[in-house]
Amino acid sequence: MRLETLRNCAVAACLVVLTVTTYQHLGNTSRRAAEARRSGPMSGPSADVGDRICIPGIDLTKAASNLVLAVEESCPASVRSARLLEAFVRRARRRHIPVYVVAGPARRLADAAAVNYPPGLPKPLAIKPTDLGIGRIPTVALLDSAGVVRRLQIGSAPEGEEDRTVDEFFSDGGNATEPLRSVTIEEVQAMRKRRESFQLVDPRAPEERPDVTPLSGALRIPAQDLGIRGPYELSGSSLIVVDCRIIGGFACQAALLRLRSSGFTRAAGLALTRMGESPLCGS
Amino acid sequence: MSMSLAGVISIVAGVSLTAAGLGGALPETPAIRLPTRTMLAKVARFALPTCPIGSTAKGFIIARVETRADGTVQTVSIEPSWDRNLENSPEAKSIQYLLKNWSFKPETLRGVPVMVRSRIFFYVDCHSPHPMIAVPGLTDTRKEAR
Numbered sequence: 001m002r003l004e005t006l007r008n009c010a011v012a013a014c015l016v017v018l019t020v021t022t023y024q025h026l027g028n029t030s031r032r033a034a035e036a037r038r039s040g041p042m043s044g045p046s047a048d049v050g051d052r053i054c055i056p057g058i059d060l061t062k063a064a065s066n067l068v069l070a071v072e073e074s075c076p077a078s079v080r081s082a083r084l085l086e087a088f089v090r091r092a093r094r095r096h097i098p099v100y101v102v103a104g105p106a107r108r109l110a111d112a113a114a115v116n117y118p119p120g121l122p123k124p125l126a127i128k129p130t131d132l133g134i135g136r137i138p139t140v141a142l143l144d145s146a147g148v149v150r151r152l153q154i155g156s157a158p159e160g161e162e163d164r165t166v167d168e169f170f171s172d173g174g175n176a177t178e179p180l181r182s183v184t185i186e187e188v189q190a191m192r193k194r195r196e197s198f199q200l201v202d203p204r205a206p207e208e209r210p211d212v213t214p215l216s217g218a219l220r221i222p223a224q225d226l227g228i229r230g231p232y233e234l235s236g237s238s239l240i241v242v243d244c245r246i247i248g249g250f251a252c253q254a255a256l257l258r259l260r261s262s263g264f265t266r267a268a269g270l271a272l273t274r275m276g277e278s279p280l281c282g283s
Numbered sequence: 284m285s286m287s288l289a290g291v292i293s294i295v296a297g298v299s300l301t302a303a304g305l306g307g308a309l310p311e312t313p314a315i316r317l318p319t320r321t322m323l324a325k326v327a328r329f330a331l332p333t334c335p336i337g338s339t340a341k342g343f344i345i346a347r348v349e350t351r352a353d354g355t356v357q358t359v360s361i362e363p364s365w366d367r368n369l370e371n372s373p374e375a376k377s378i379q380y381l382l383k384n385w386s387f388k389p390e391t392l393r394g395v396p397v398m399v400r401s402r403i404f405f406y407v408d409c410h411s412p413h414p415m416i417a418v419p420g421l422t423d424t425r426k427e428a429r
Contacts, residue, residue, distance in 0.1 A: 158321045206363045220365040228319065228404050228419055229343055 332377035
């Protein structure tokens, strides 16, 4: 009797150990996934307004505008991204704009459709976002019939701001269609010599890259704060040059887009890396 | 006898592993991060300091705030900035003190109230003829926070 009890206890203990180990493994996996989400699964330079995107097997000339959504590749679409993407799809359908979704291999699996894939989105094409030159997700791009990016939305929108974001994206006003400009260090030096009016921004956070000495006269405003601090600390009439050599290409693009959405239409990136034409256009 | 000994060893090993496992794998409930704009939309009660007499401070002071699940403020810290003078200024200390008494509408995640952390920007302009400390997007809507 005692032997049997001990055996049962041993089995129970083993089961507990097994459960805890599994739980711990799942915890680590979700933590890793959360870290990946925070850092962003892809962080390379991405296609910009004015660049050309080609989608193999799709004739973009059939419609005046085409909407391309690049959705998350390795982790399930977050609720926030999904809401925004669905709002984009609804609006595009109302305007009879064809919608194409590109995603990584994980999304294209048949089983993946059942796991958190937003139901309002069309079935993804068998193309990776990076193949189109899209280095960041979620990205929404409005292409004209030649495949040229006319509007771009990178990242998700704050909760409750989905419709406003979509409205802004599809609005025809403003200078949003101008591509982000890149300037060289020589151009900056020449502008200084000519005493042209421009403001140089050092977009590092205080704890970021302390080893780098910024260009003289640069205003230190972290890239992520430019949207809020820009209107108070920068002059809207002069050219704003963000030093993209210090931070990554994507972070700099995002900073320039933030400035643009705050009303700074004259913003440029110093040595801004751009993807240019997508690699598939030549094939 | 040997069987019972094995059982005892299994139990001891199991219990110690369980304790170790639970110690490392308890689910974390971190505060969720909200964008500044969203956080400002949740402000229920706030108070702002005024410029101290003689102050000529000008610039941004950024406060990191963490709320409890009920929306009351739990911790406030001033974010390090390039401008060390402003970071350690009397304005920053007043902001930190007053921000502790702010309250926010509770944020829920799938119906469950959760802790929230966010960054709140204070624009200090004590140098101008009309000295002020404002929060873009809350008390100063001319230049909307994005």
